[in-house]
Amino acid sequence: MASRVSALLSKQPFSIYxxxxxxxxKCTxxxxxKYVNPANPPHERMRSAICTELAHILxxxxxxxxxxxxxSVYFGGLRSC
Structure with a gap:
């Protein structure tokens, strides 16, 4: 049974957040x-970390x-509520 479930899951599409x-x-x-309006957010460092983590997980x-x-790929954060 476990191998059957594993086989079914291996074919299922997945989503990325x-x-x-x-x-x-700050959204309730x-x-x-989250960091609300930081003075100098490290955007390039964060982008690099996200890409590295995503590549590893994949x-x-x-x-x-x-x-x-x-x-699907869903992007959260960035905006105000």
Whole structure:
């Protein structure tokens, strides 16, 4: 049974959520890490870290994402509520 579930999951599309934590205001519904109007947000460092983490997760066999389709990419943060 476990191998059957694993086989089904290996074919399921998945979604990616990318959170950009430098926001104009603090939203009451957001439980993610956030910094409201920082003086000099490290945008390039954050972009690089997100790309590195995403590449690792997509390649790491523990996540079982190889051969699966990305269904959607959602970007959160950045804006005011």
């Amino acid at each position: 990318i959170h950009w934590p430098y926001c104009e205001t 519904y957001c439980n993610f890490n 390649r790491d066999p523990r996540y079982r994402l190889k051969g699966r389709t990305v269904n």
